[in-house]
Amino acid sequence: xxxxxxxxxxxxxxxxxxxxxxxxxxxxxxxxxxxxxxxxxxxxxxxxxxxxxxxxxxxxxxxxxxxxxxxxxxxxxxxxxxxxxxxxxxxxxxxxxxxxxxxxxxxxxxxxxxxxxxxxxxxxxxxxxxxxxxxxxxxxxxxxxxxxxxxxxxxxxxxxxxxxxxxxxxxxxxxxxxxxxxxxxxxxxxxxxxxxxxxxxxxxxxxxxxxxxxxxxxxxxxxxxxxxxxxxxxxxxxxxxxxxxxxxxxxxxxxxxxxxxxxxxxxxxxxxxxxxxxxxxxxxxxxxxxxxxxxxxxxxxxxxxxxxxxxxxxxxxxxxxxxxxxxxxxxxxxxxxxxxxxxxxxxxxxxxxxxxxxxxxxxxxxxxxxxxxxxxxxxxxxxxxxxxxxxxxxxxxxxxxxxxxxxxxxxxxxxxxxxxxxxxxxxxxxxxxxxxxxxxxxxxxxxxxxxxxxxxxxxxxxxxxxxxxxxxxxxxxxxxxxxxxxxxxxxxxxxxxxxxx
Ligand SMILES: Nc1ncnc2c1ncn2[C@@H]1O[C@H](COP(=O)(O)OP(=O)(O)O)[C@@H](O)[C@H]1O
Ligand SMILES: O=C(CO)[C@@H](O)[C@H](O)COP(=O)(O)O
Numbered sequence: 103x104x105x106x107x108x109x110x111x112x113x114x115x116x117x118x119x120x121x122x123x124x125x126x127x128x129x130x131x132x133x134x135x136x137x138x139x140x141x142x143x144x145x146x147x148x149x150x151x152x153x154x155x156x157x158x159x160x161x162x163x164x165x166x167x168x169x170x171x172x173x174x175x176x177x178x179x180x181x182x183x184x185x186x187x188x189x190x191x192x193x194x195x196x197x198x199x200x201x202x203x204x205x206x207x208x209x210x211x212x213x214x215x216x217x218x219x220x221x222x223x224x225x226x227x228x229x230x231x232x233x234x235x236x237x238x239x240x241x242x243x244x245x246x247x248x249x250x251x252x253x254x255x256x257x258x259x260x261x262x263x264x265x266x267x268x269x270x271x272x273x274x275x276x277x278x279x280x281x282x283x284x285x286x287x288x289x290x291x292x293x294x295x296x297x298x299x300x301x302x303x304x305x306x307x308x309x310x311x312x313x314x315x316x317x318x319x320x321x322x323x324x325x326x327x328x329x330x331x332x333x334x335x336x337x338x339x340x341x342x343x344x345x346x347x348x349x350x351x352x353x354x355x356x357x358x359x360x361x362x363x364x365x366x367x368x369x370x371x372x373x374x375x376x377x378x379x380x381x382x383x384x385x386x387x388x389x390x391x392x393x394x395x396x397x398x399x400x401x402x403x404x405x406x407x408x409x410x411x412x413x414x415x416x417x418x419x420x421x422x423x424x425x426x427x428x429x430x431x432x433x434x435x436x437x438x439x440x441x442x443x444x445x446x447x448x449x450x451x452x453x454x455x456x457x458x459x460x461x462x463x464x465x466x467x468x469x470x471x472x473x474x475x476x477x478x479x480x481x482x483x484x485x486x487x488x489x490x491x492x493x494x495x496x497x498x499x500x501x502x503x504x505x506x507x508x509x510x511x512x513x514x515x516x517x518x519x520x521x522x523x524x525x526x527x528x529x530x531x532x533x534x535x536x537x538x539x540x541x542x543x544x545x546x547x548x549x550x551x552x553x554x555x556x557x558x559x560x561x562x563x564x565x566x567x568x569x570x571x572x573x574x575x576x577x578x579x580x581x582x583x584x585x586x587x588x589x590x591x592x593x594x595x596x597x598x599x600x601x602x603x
Pocket of ligand 2: 113181184342362363398
């Protein structure tokens with residue numbers, strides 16, 4: 103038999119899946135690593151934690167599957183996007199990686215707008231947002247110039263892991279699109295943007311397609327993982343591009359919702375000249391010469407995780423959410439906004455913070471849990487509405503990510519989105535997408551579409567309930583008012599953040 107491995111380097115954990123030629127997941131593993139938040143707005147991870155946990159994950163995957171190492175033809179990656187890894191001459195990260203949900207870079211975003219004006223949207227096709235990579239490079243340039251001076255290369259998270267596993271540095275187009283340094287339509291680094299900020303050309307890695315062969319594992323990595331030089335390593339893609347592939351979003355009109363640490367609503371696009379005025383992100387897909395548009399909720403699953411860790415005691419997600427079925431839609435007048443680390447779509451605002459509105463003495467933990475779930479889902483509905491307003495039909499949404507494990511949440515998505523919501527057999531969309539890139543790269547299929555037809559299996563469809571949809575539609579109007587009503591209050595409160603010792 104032949105197999106491939108997909109590795110998803112997420113924010114909470116690295117997840118790996120071993121898949122056979124029919125797309126059946128033979129074995130899966132997950133290894134968590136910490137997130138560091140030394141100051142409000144900061145979000146960092148140790149790049150070496152990613153490497154250690156990926157090696158462990160591969161080793162355990164192989165051991166638990168009982169598959170022979172020689173049978174594994176290819177590996178590929180899906181990676182959390184935008185995170186800045188500065189690499190020194192010895193091929194090691196020079197500082198902790200600054201992640202996609204780190205919002206310290208508001209001044210750098212304003213500088214980018216001032217220097218580039220409307221050229222930014224024309225070339226990079228996206229607005230200057232705190233999460234993207236260029237503002238992070240400019241932050242290091244300003245605050246830690248000696249580190250940028252020492253850097254021989256900048257990489258994104260999964261590219262760093264691939265460099266450590268194979269010794270070869272490269273970045274694929276789908277991930278490069280999230281740096282603000284790529285000419286997205288022209289598929290090349292923008293010299294104009296790099297020069298405008300004095301970035302040396304040697305900092306930029308070689309660009310490759312997501313399914314390109316980037317070598318084999320270094321001998322010491324073969325020893326550490328148990329794999330052999332038979333296994334080829336394919337470049338991989340941005341987690342959202344891979345999530346889309348794993349969810350079969352490979353044709354016009356298909357939409358995905360992902361609830362991981364972030365929340366994403368993504369729709370396939372082939373028209374490279376569309377102009378959304380930066381309201382949604384526009385990125386290269388991992389399929390050759392295709393694109394996608396997407397809206398992002400910064401703290402989707404993360405809001406639920408924060409709520410569980412802060413108020414849930416020792417409860418697992420299953421235990422915490424067990425009681426929400428007994429709470430009616432609307433959580434008895436309790437409303438939550440998930441802005442706990444700021445927001446991106448539709449409110450690019452690093453200062454905004456979350457709220458519980460309408461707390462009543464009758465509310466118990468399940469009301470709060472339901473309100474958190476509803477608030478996250480309303481935030482994703484705002485992205486769906488932007489797609490609809492741009493003329494896209496959204497009547498079916500494939501739901502992936504950790505949030506898709508909960509059936510009440512899947513039904514809530516159907517009711518709030520007003521669309522059928524499809525759950526797949528495996529909610530490991532990005533890891534499956536990475537495995538599909540390895541399968542396509544290994545020549546198992548003529549196209550990613552052919553691979554999707556063989557690999558992707560729908561498990562269940564959730565259809566909207568008319569009554570609940572009507573209740574949610576009214577509540578959504580109230581939800582949409584909260585941002586405007588709390589923005590100024592939060593700007594005043596920002597001065598009080600970061601006082602803890
Ligand atoms: N059983 C569950 N029920 C509901 N939500 C869950 C469950 N398990 C995980 N989640 C949500 O999924 C999130 C993690 O999703 P995942 O796709 O693994 O994230 P990432 O790719 O960012 O590491 C958690 O923060 C949590 O909110
Ligand atoms: O910033 C974005 C997309 O622009 C995030 O979607 C990251 O790519 C992280 O994803 P998860 O860890 O939530 O999967």
